[in-house]
Amino acid sequence: MDSSSFDEDTITPGWVREIGESVNSPRLVLSREMSNPFQNVKLPMTSRILKYSLFLSNLLIFILGIVLMSAGFTVSAEYASANGLAELFQDNYTALPVFVGVAGVILSFVTFFGCWGVVQESTTMTLVYGILLTLTMISLLIAGVFGYLYRDAVDHYVEGQLSTSLKHWCHSNPEPWDSIQKSFKCCGITSPSDWSDKADDFKFWAYGYVHYHNGTHLNENYFPENPVPNSCCVEISDGCGLMKDANIHKDGCLAKLETNIGENLSYVAGAAVGISIFTLFGIILAFFLFRKYRERNYSNMD
Known part of the structure; x- marks a missing residue:
């Protein structure tokens, strides 16, 4: 029999033809592009400027998140290592630095998510990023303001805790006062x-x-x-x-403790407020870019 009489459909098994047709089907091609069907559509110049600006601001905010995390956890670790302070204040003082440190971790993860959304040019991811960054900014502002307000109440709180602790001091448990007096090179409350x-x-x-x-x-x-x-x-x-x-x-321990705690609270609160204000720039860029992405998607659907 002449081989020329055989066509491709005759010699190709049916199951192979079905696989080949399915691989090249429009449905599969569409599924490859489902991550963002408009990603290959060129953005206008203003949108591209917003995109790259948001990406750069995300990198900077990510670094600031690491700084914030370091500031919060460093202060909390400093006082956790001083057993006297941990027992004296019953971890009340370390709550704010720990909160700020955790906020720094969250901020770093949020900005990483935002960078991925910018690369993907995803409308949904950009919107979610803007919302998450807004919530993080509000949390940092609250923590910063609380830190400044709490700083004014530190004097009375520290004095009260020292007086109570000294009144109940005994040889069987000298560690709290010994730790404080060794760490801050002081003696007594005021003298x-x-x-x-x-x-x-x-x-x-x-x-x-x-x-x-x-x-x-x-x-x-x-x-x-x-x-x-x-x-x-x-x-x-x-x-x-x-x-x-x-x-x-x-020197007494009260003045030294008040100074040390006040300075550390100011340091942590200032970092929280300063970084939260800077994140406002990222929030504005995120929502502007979200709007540009949405306009592009609508215009290409017409």
Whole structure:
């Protein structure tokens, strides 16, 4: 039989022809482009400027989100490492820095999502990005304002916590005050004399300690007028706060704590407010670009 009498349809199995037709079918071709059917449509010059501006602003906001995350978690870690502060304030003070740090993480993820939407020229992703960025900006503004307002209440709160803690101080649990006095190089609330109410406790403890270790008794002249914990000493050693010639820190802890906490709150709150204001630029660009994408889609559907 002459081979020329066979055509392609005769020698090609039917299931192969069906696969070939399905691969080249309009439905499959359309499915390849379903991510954005208008992505290959050239944008006007103004839209392209908006697109690249939003992409660059996203990169900058992403970096600022990392900075914000670092600021929040650094401050919270600093006070979490000081056991005295963590116990004294019961983590109330670290709540704001942690919140700001988490907001920085969210901001970084949101801007990454926004960059992907810009690359895809997706109307939906650009709109969602604008909404998420708006919510993040509002959260940062609230956190920043709260930080500044809370800063004014720090003085009374810190003083109250220090007074209560000093009143309940005992040798069995000296860690909170020892940690604070060592970290901030201070003694007492406003001065070393704040420990005067605990003088009898110090003397009683010293009598027992020396008698147990040395078998000797101490007389009253051995002690200073106001004994203090060893953590008040400039150079800490056993029993240094019970000696008359003890070299102790003269500054109280209240002023140093207020200054330190106030500065850190201002730092975190300022970063939150400043970055939230900058995100407004990204929000405006996102909604403008969303509008341009939608206009392009409508015009190409006609």
